[in-house]
Amino acid sequence: MSTVKVETRRGGSTVAARRIPRFVTALLWVVVIAVIAITPLLGLDDQTQRQVILTAIMVLLVSGVNLTFGWAGELNMGIPAMYAAGAYVGGYLYIHVLNDVVVGVIAGGLAALLIGIITGVPGLRLGGWVLAIVSFFVVILIPSILQVIPANVVGGSVGLIGIPAPMLFGQPLTSQGFFAFVIVVTGIWFAVYRNIVKSRVGDSLLIVQEGRVLAPSLGLSRYRLKLMAYAVGAIPAGMAGALYASLDRFIGPESFTLQLAINVLAASIIAGRRSIYPIIVGAAFVQFINVRSSDFAQYGLVVFGALLIVGGIAFAGGIAGLGRRLLKLVAPKRFRRGAASTATQSTARTDSDYAFPALPGKLLSVVDVRKTFGGAVALDGVSFEAKPGQITALIGPNGSGKTTMLNIINGFYPVTSGTVSLGERTISSMPSTKVARQGVARTFQTPVVPNGLKAIEVVASGHLASKSVPLIATILRLPFYGRVRRSELEEAHEILVQLGLDQFEQQPGDSLSLGTRRMIELARSLASKPSVVLLDEVASGLDTHEVIELARVLRLVSRAGATVVLVEHNFALVRSLADMVVVLADGAVLTSGPPAEIEKHPEVLRRFLGEMAGLSGTSIVATPSTTAKGK
């Protein structure tokens, strides 16, 4: 146990060491914003001030697109509509209700949020083109909406005129004051954006982008997370709109065109769709081109369109992807072999008295489960139990329904009939996100490790759904957030140490070798302190050392109290590990029992060495002795 304590402290200190730079960045950011905000006093001329304000507005718009496009993997073309909503709501407030830029910016942000929710709820059901078109269409609707709303409210196609000069807390703002206000608002939002994406929320979003299976298996709802990112991404656009209303004190429908959506997207692509600080560069570049080509908007179109094509092809994997591609070009073989050889060298820890923290294992019972796909029967009345503290192996030939069974247990497929229950609760009617929250963790046949996370973050992500932190606590980095984040990283570190993988923890998870990724996945499934661990062919593709290491860890896990269900092809491993074996064949349970019994079962023998083991008369039992002699 003493070794473990040391490791924990080491884990703590790494996290603590990271806190100081965070303070520095925050302080630095405040200083930078303050300096930019007072540049007019240092002699920045009016024309440049205006360009800086327009760039700041563009920064707000691009950060919104990045949240959706980069972090949620969906394309938001409705930014101009959200921008317009902010502008018109802000303008209306300034004229008719209250002329205060703070109120206007907040109201503008909320108005845009509403547009985000209205378009996101249907559009994100399918995502992809559908969201792009739904959000694009709202932009087409802007002129019609302005026609329909009475002209004395928003000014129809003429535009909204007579917006008063901006005021803050009842005091009129000078042009320098307004400049400073715009910079401060942008600076604050930028910090909010950074804190959202560099957090557990950002990690969750990267997981959501990794395809349909991973997020739900970790208890994360893809739809809800995408909707959150998309809706929150609307807020800065609305804020920008309210600022714009005070800048020109006139708003016309011609400011909110499809062209603007393309500009913002181009800026996002230039900056990198998951970028943070480069957004400022992207926004400034687009603003620069716009000023240059204002008389020949067509040139701007050609330039931005070409940027989208090049960016879409080259930067689809993000800046990180580009870096990795370059690395491959420079040292293709060393890169590959290096990763593989370090993986084999991973030292197995042999302190056999170590015990995982107790895992709350629960009885998993499958009762008479039937599953058909269309007309084909995949499972035909399967019943078995997996007990806590035991390893239950599901074996059987390809296509016998093993993986289908796992997918039913963790809620990917609904049952056609029958029930699956965990302890007292029936889980067979729950969606997979809810099953995961009940404590069912799993791994996949092909490891699913999201792009953009370090190994330790991948492991910690197993924990994301079990401890939710309010978005506001994440944005403000309240102590609560810090505590949760620290403790989950420490736990992840400890698991990695136990698996002998701590040397990889700062490496990008998806760049590791297959065997290591498999072990990382296992570590992730343990991070949630699961009741049930479902392992789908976890040993395939591992070398001998890795398999031994895996077996050791799985014993620890089951000893800690978890219910382990193992789908495995490799009978030798099953025999050495499993307490109970369930043999599936043609979608039904052929037999079940302890491995010693199973390996003597004639029907199993026949199926295991192949469908026609009878042909040559050799049996699996005879083989081990041959090997032992041979060695």
Place this chain on the structure above:
Amino acid sequence: MITSLWAGLATGSIYTLIAIGYNITLTTAGVLNFAYANIVMIGAFVAVSGLALGLPIWAIFILAALVGAIVATAEERVAVRFLPKGDHAELITTIGASTVLTGATALIWGNTALRVDLFPQVPLQLFGGSVQPNSIILIIAALVLGVGLHFFNTRTKFGLASLAHAFDRESTMLRGVNVRWLSIVAFAASGALGGLIGPLVGMTTTATPFIAITLAIKGFIALYCGGVGSQAGAIIGGFGIGIIEALANLWLGPNYGDFAVFAVFLAILLIRPQGIVGTRMLRSV
């Protein structure tokens, strides 16, 4: 009322034609070509130039189809061929291609809307409403092309191969089909088709670079509501959207057409996400 219906069918035929063009590349190359409407507009502009040069009508159509095919093939080479898998990358690159084409057409032919006068337009009286002869041509063209391509897909070797490609790219390759070539041919064919109908569409909408994106979006809605991948769906979706738009403009007021289309689109998204005649196929779109 009848005149409105005719108008609805006329715009609906344009949406149908756009949706059909989307389907061609979708079912063969697996890519929705957002720039397709731009190619149609280029066809319209070619007709404007051809008329100015005094070319005969048949030569104008051939030229428009040729230009369309060249532009679409170039687009495939530049913006589609090297796409990375996943990541919705073709959203970005085909929207990018559409933007480039919008800018390029504006640079070549200018920003203003130009009339395309292939032949004199004298409104006809049919079933108690008035309708332009060109609209009748477009309606017939949409129906014929939709039905024709449906049969092409189901009856010919190439149609079958493209259908197979949409289901399973790798297995199709293993039947000896050069799927890269299939993708080029699909783009070239859809481009030729887009160029060919461009002059007719231009007669109704005028030739103007900035209308392309609106047509592209409405065409997508038609495609989606009908059912992605189905030419029958394109016909139903296209004409349906056109009629709804026309009737909403008639009954509710001139600004309500787009609202009605949007409402129908959202309703279909929520109630029947696979489209009216769609299946699960090509759900990734």
Place this chain on the structure above:
Amino acid sequence: MEPILEVTNLATGYDDLRAVWDVSFRLEAGTVFALLGRNGAGKTTTLRAIAGLNPVQEGDVVYQGQSIKSLPPYERIRRGIGFVQEGKRIFSELSVEKNLRLGLFTFKGSRAEAKERYDWAYETFPALAERKTRMAGLLSGGQQQMLAIAQALMPNPRVLLVDEPSAGLAPAIVEDVVEILRKLRDSGLGIVLVEQSVDFALAIAANVAVLDIGRVTYSGVTDAPGASDAIRTAYMGNLLEVAEAESQGAAAAK
């Protein structure tokens, strides 16, 4: 006899990952070569490299005396290599007849010759003849496997690559599959068979190689004395070693 297909020192994998090292074998017309190994051993990867779906990273693939390692997959199919993919991969949304028609995509013969191919297919696979218009996805597992084989055979290839044809099939059906492959072999087709089932392979293959974690751990002829046991040992080898080490470790811990 000249081999129809010869694979020398083949290394292959996915993108930057190498999964198979140094595989070599010769296949003669009218014989079956079997590649055995458990899941993840690299059998399918090897087969895919021969068909052109995975890159040949090192070594060569020679078909009828010509290197085909840089040809695209469709070109290899056109030259006479057929590939039956793992998992009864057919076009399940299309009818049986359309699946066969797709199989004929590269067929250059006349209409009458094409007709002959259909007749041959329906004669060889009577179950398909009774279900020409049925959606392929609605066939039974065995019928789907037959369809997959028939589809690959439509253009009359010289070499057939078959990936785990016995997987997920009932024993009786597996016997049928063996029977068909045997018939095809005897008619002069060269077959590369990938299997997990040792017995299936032993039933028809003249030469066998066992793959484990991407490397050949055994290769030889099947009719030599003691070959069967040697193959089995190689097949189970690495894992039993693990199991032994494991059980010793467990005993020591207790």
